[in-house]
Amino acid sequence: MHACFKKILIANRGEIACRVIRTARRMGIETVAVYSDADRNSLHVEMADEAVHIGPSPVGESYLVGERIIAAALETGAEAIHPGYGFLSENPGFVDAVEAAGLTFIGPSADAIRAMGLKDAAKDLMQKAGVPVVPGYQGNRQEPEFLAEEAERIGYPVLIKARAGGGGKGMRKVERAQDFADALRSAAREASAAFGDPHVLIEKFITAPRHIEVQVFGDSHGNVVHLFERDCSLQRRHQKVIEEAPAPGMSAEMRAAMTGAAVKAAEAIAYRGAGTIEFIADGSGPLRPDGFWFMEMNTRLQVEHPVTEMITGIDLVEWQLLVAAGAPLPFAQPDIAITGHAFEARLYAEDPARDFIPVTGRLEHLEFPPEGRFDTGVRTGDAITPFYDPMIAKVITHGPDRETALVRLSTMLDGTHVAGTATNAAFLSALSRQPGFVAGAFDTGLIERELADLTAAAAVPEEHVALAAILALGIDPDMPHLGWRAYGEAFHDVRLSARDRAYERCLSLGKNGGMTLSGGAEPVVLENVAIGKAEISARLGPARKQISARFVRVPQASGLLVSVHMNGRTEDFVLADQRSGAAAEADESRAVIAPMTGTIVQLSVSAGDVVEAGQKLGVMEAMKMETALVAPLSGRVATVDCAEGATVSDGAVLVTFEEEAS
Template identity: 55%
Template sequence: MTIRSLLIANRGEIACRVIRTARRLGIRTVAVYSDADADALHVRMADAAVHVGPAPARESYLIGERIIAAAHAAGADAIHPGYGFLSENADFAQGVIDAGLTWVGPDPSSIRAMGLKDAAKARMIAAGVPVTPGYMGDDQGAERLANEAGRIGYPVLIKAVAGGGGKGMRRVDDAADFADALGSCRREAASSFGDDRVLIEKYILSPRHIEVQVFGDRHGHVVHLFERDCSLQRRHQKVIEEAPAPGMDEVTRAAVCAAAVKAARAVDYVGAGTIEFIADASNGLHPDRVWFMEMNTRLQVEHPVTEAITGQDLVEWQLRVAAGEPLPLTQEALSIHGHAIEARLYAEDPSRGFLPSVGTLEAFDLGDPAETGVRIDTGVEEGAVVSPFYDPMIAKLIAHGATREDARRDLADALSDAVIWPVRTNAGFLVEALEHADFVAGAVDTGMIAREGEALLPPDRPSEEALAAAAAELAGATFLPGFRLNAAPRRSATFLLDGAAVAIDFSEAPVADEAVDTQVLVTEGGQTWALAPFRGEGAAGGGAGDGAILSPMPGRIIAVEVTAGASVLSGQKLLTLEAMKMEHALTAPFDGVVAELNADTGAQVAEGTLLVRIAREEA
């Protein structure tokens, strides 16, 4: 191993994960950090750390020259980009190489070849890799694109040419919706990638997302490490991934993995990469119903499930290949062992339309991997601050078992026991998804979450049993309201559950020896609530019900669709807020008029800011 000091050009859980492998290999590590991450876990884990700028990523983590300068200043001789940020930026990769540093990733030429989806598909067609029907032309006029969508046949998928990670992607079911979807897609693509060009694909109605992990070295070797299934998605963002793919027979596996290797060879690929396919699973998985979608020229978020079933450390493979070594194993030496499932834990509130949640993690306990057997990859810890500046994923939980059911059950149990407060997460939602009958049966496609909707949302309050136990703990042994002579004591009282007054009967719950006078955290099914004494105070009301549209989180207004005094209909889009790399549409709660408008395109707003007030029209 010729790499002696490695700078990780990233943050959060992937930076921590790379540091762990580098440390095991005896490699010194260097972290970079923004103002928001000065006290972050990855900074403390590394042997050295360099400040690279203000909190917004575009002013720190995305400035390649600053990252390279940090590497030189800290004495690093190699840079690992992680995923996201600059990981698939060919100019940055070339800059690293030109600076005399080792780039832990594919050649810039390979990144360029696969970075633009239209060019990548053309190259795959030439290489004999099957691709999805669609339009990838240079004419980007709205009329031409709409005509092509009609020719392909609805539903279609609009995708940013330079896109990735689910950004710049819209499904369109009807020609009447095409123009709005195109505009939204282009805005997001321009914001995320600096390129608003798009392509159009036929939308597969029963789609499975199958991807293959590939690896190449500079000695002419290319192998695959089998497939993953990433079909459980929300808004094109992967939620739960697993390996191997449920229902994958050996004939289809051989065909898909061979196509992936062929795709990698077509661009002389070196390092870790993923070939993504879409499969029409309306009648099971078949070799002739799987098509190339795109290649991700980096390590994937879901790489741990591949590590689990193969027993390999893919970051170690990356470092060895970057150092010029051959691949650690041949294709014949690789095999599948058991089943692995990964869940992405996001700081978001499913009960509020999955809006990102920010704040201090006063409680953060995902269990002990030594006891649960569930791997935890995270970049935060108790006391850390979840900021609005970056992707809301705060951890990944990965379960590996002899069977799929073993892994599913272990992962659901670990998520059910997660204690996270007051930041909201999707842990309860993940439990509901893992325990859904279709997931248990392995009958999942990319539309499952959208189809099931509210059926996958966790309960909005704990069970009566959990509440009673918490109330008994909070009240203590001396709290006996309602006591009457010669009658069984009845213990009940009013408490505050997340600030709302609730009456709880805890007569049957075991009493605590001592009273707790602050609050008790109630955890059930991955959800955490705070139960506190009621002393006459209550939570303030207000919100959309009275026509006040408040900013649900810190963000930037990117589009205002109404003017003061305009009439609006219930559900009509009022404005679009961009926060944590996603667009969020705010809509009218009822028919009325815009009585107050405090929103300007481009403005930064804080959480709770009054943006619009809708008044009901007088009869």
């Protein structure tokens, strides 16, 4: 094997840093982590051989400060810096600074990043290289009136895209001319906050689009190969949700055309390292060689790279390290083949019931099934903070064919237990079973079209409530005289809350050890209740159906948290601390409440204004995404309790409305 580095620094955090550390450790390479205040006790710090503090929690004061990262590398004797993905990974100025300090940047050259880093310039370059591009405008003129004219010329619907960065930031689909101005302002503001560049381009929105990307790899010896394609069409707000490899419906002819175009694109800029060429394909019918167009190139490793690793058996981080050290690519194109099928689902701390708002909180329990691959940067006890992306884990599965791999994905999602914060696990599970997706007949609009069904909040089953009540009350079914009374049965009233709803129930304990929960739609009769360290089981109802669940009990300031995971579904219940008295419930019917901790970036209402229900009152930004604040009713604004630029906490009252006249 070609000589590689002895020590590298990873200029990233969380799951990304942990992923790189695992490969480096296997290769015998020492690692240095960097961390902010919020990440002082994080998993990537624990895993690395050394760790250096680089500043406060906000990324602009820590992970985006290249000088501190380079200083940490020099201080610890690291020979190279791996940027991970995100943060400084596509910043050519950082690459120049790394190399000026005598260090190696584990990634492409600054020139290659510059060539492909701005989407408008990249499209021009690809056109000259003979790669098909999406029709649109990518010039320098940015006057709103001119861009509106260009949108009319291109024809609606159009897509406004930030020319810098990616991940759906600064991207807006516009269906009608009258919505263009607002969408442009929002996209430019989000792009400026995320990438420091408000410049946008406009593209024709392809009807029934498929998002298919090709993994490419180049070395410093002039070799470029592809590692086949990934389908990333399952998206929401232009953020990828579930990815797979290879793409369903990909013919040999189509694959040859698309991968050939990707290699041509990489060769046009003498690319070195891991990169992704992203294409949009016409998904209105079968994929065809003349029905795809270049969108952009990501000059870094992608979040979804594990699905490529699973079908090729190649560790892409290992290849990055070898190529950066000057080695040629380990394999030539004929040596790389597809084996089986792979999926990746992104498990986030977000609340589908509240329009997928990112949530913060402590991971009171995090448990994955024993089978499968889970790439994560958190563990039980860690906090999801407002400073970074709220990803909990990437759930990755592989099988000999698409059907098997997809069934395994559903099973792995159903077996994942997260307590203490809302997640999108149930949504991902529903999506993995959605008929169109299962059949391989889908495009980027599938989630939006099926959103109501995918996010439908089914009622909490009464047997779920019954098990939670037993656990919350601390009842021990092994007590020899459980429930014995001289006259009748013992009763326990219990009041649990879950998902902002109260469950007032009565649990009766029979002389034979049976238990009955009443107060719901139907009584729940349980027999043979058994409680282990982390599992509870019982016989249910007259049919004596066996049920079982995983559970965790965690004391909190607000009361006892009881999280019950059963039949692929997690419900977190809280038994309020009775000593503190009944908590006053905030009346949100006449107020706008902060849905998460974040920053107010726009405020368009003042006290005394009269507004209509649903009218946008402002915008807040958190976890790299913007969320509109809207009026819950029509009426006159009484108070505005926030200001532009202010940081507000989850649950804070932002705007209140006058009481209706009696």
